[in-house]
């Protein structure tokens with residue numbers, strides 16, 4: 396009995412160490428999300444409004460990336476990187492996650508853009524706006540709002556997928572959990588603790604995105 | 619009203635316009651001239667190309683052949699002049715197409731701001747005046763989803779007017795409205811016509827056509843089957859087909875519909 400308590404205590408005492416890993420987890424997640432969102436949105440615009448070259452590029456890029464396991468992309472970037480330009484492990488992980496999520500975000504933003512009634516674009520053009528103005532002043536403000544819940548869901552996936560970075564030896568939450576579990580011989584308890592940390596982060600993020608969503612909701616409009 | 623304005627310059631000239639969608643030829647050579655201050659009402663069976671004709675004028679639809687002139691300016695799709703030409707043509711759609719994420723006021727102001735680069739304050743003031751003109755000033759801060767169909771359409775008219783267009787195109791502006799909301803929109807259009815706006819209106823509202831139109835165009839099967847003053851088209855059409863169609867829409871829409879305060 397005392398023995399279990401001691402070891403359990405050992406795990407609990409490692410929580411600050413785990414939380415430092417959370418910082419790295421968040422760094423990876425946020426940078427990957429920012430890059431992935433920019434790329435995803437840009438490629439979605441290419442896909443919907445671009446000429447045939449940009450359109451096809453977005454389609455092929457999305458299809459290829461979405462058919463690869465994330466782990467394969469991580470290793471590809473890491474080893475490609477280490478053989479040619481020597482990307483640090485951290486950046487290999489971030490770029491892999493960014494590429495991976497950008498492919499899914501293309502589909503999210505494409506769907507959101509195409510869900511806007513065609514008449515909105517026509518009304519903008521009829522006023523004399525250029526296509527570019529119509530997209531940025533009329534289409535995107537509406538479609539980005541619609542994309543929020545899907546984007547938020549994708550963001551939590553990126554957060555969870557950032558655990559993959561552990562394979563490159565980055566001492567984020569997952570890697571540190573592994574150390575703690577080995578040191579304390581309490582894998583179950585350790586992973587319950589790190590699981591809870593992931594859960595709390597995901598929950599807090601989802602909640603705040605729901606707030607954002609309702610804050611920017613267009614009065615009178617359903618959904 | 620009719621004939622009250624001098625029919626001076628032709629402002630819109632459509633010459634031998636053709637349009638095909640895949641294999642179906644929708645417009646088979648339409649030629650039509652609209653003079654400054656004139657109100658032309660286009661009627662015709664469903665699918666006959668009325669919307670296509672209007673959309674070709676501001677190039678939302680690209681015609682296959684034929685020329686369109688706005689004033690002296692040939693309308694072409696070369697990007698350089700298209701946005702310029704569109705600014706001079708107001709368009710009102712059947713289903714309003716108000717920008718859902720903007721208030722009524724912002725909907726009206728966005729054209730002057732984005733297209734004419736007017737400063738925000740002036741644009742909002744202008745927008746407010748346009749909303750007053752269509753009786754929507756009290757709803758300036760409401761979003762489209764908070765407005766009735768008739769209110770939306772009046773805001774849409776104000777949005778087009780804010781660009782100070784030389785001509786206004788209306789594509790069945792009241793046909794998506796509940797009957798009790800049609801009157802308020804027609805009233806605004808009537809006022810606009812009386813104020814001398816050049817208008818091309820696709821509509822089967824007979825009351826409006828009788829009162830406001832200088833000319834009725836009966837479009838059928840991609841060509842202008844008959845054209846003339848409201849008296850002639852409604853009372854003495856040359857063609858049997860025109861007569862049939864008129865009596866059909868009279869049955870559907872009522873022979874003198876929904877013009878408020880006009881009881882003929």
Ligand SMILES: Nc1ncnc2c1ncn2[C@@H]1O[C@H](COP(=O)(O)OP(=O)(O)OP(=O)(O)O)[C@@H](O)[C@H]1O
Nearest residue numbers: 639640642644662663664665666667668669670671
């Ligand atoms: N973008 C398009 N692609 C293919 N066919 C089209 C397109 N737009 C219109 N059409 C076809 O062209 C024909 C004419 O359409 P249009 O909308 O101009 O008719 P309309 O006279 O306005 O009819 P309605 O009174 O029903 O509005 C119809 O047969 C329609 O199906």
Ligand SMILES: [Mg+2]
Nearest residue numbers: 668669670790
């Ligand atoms: Mg139509």
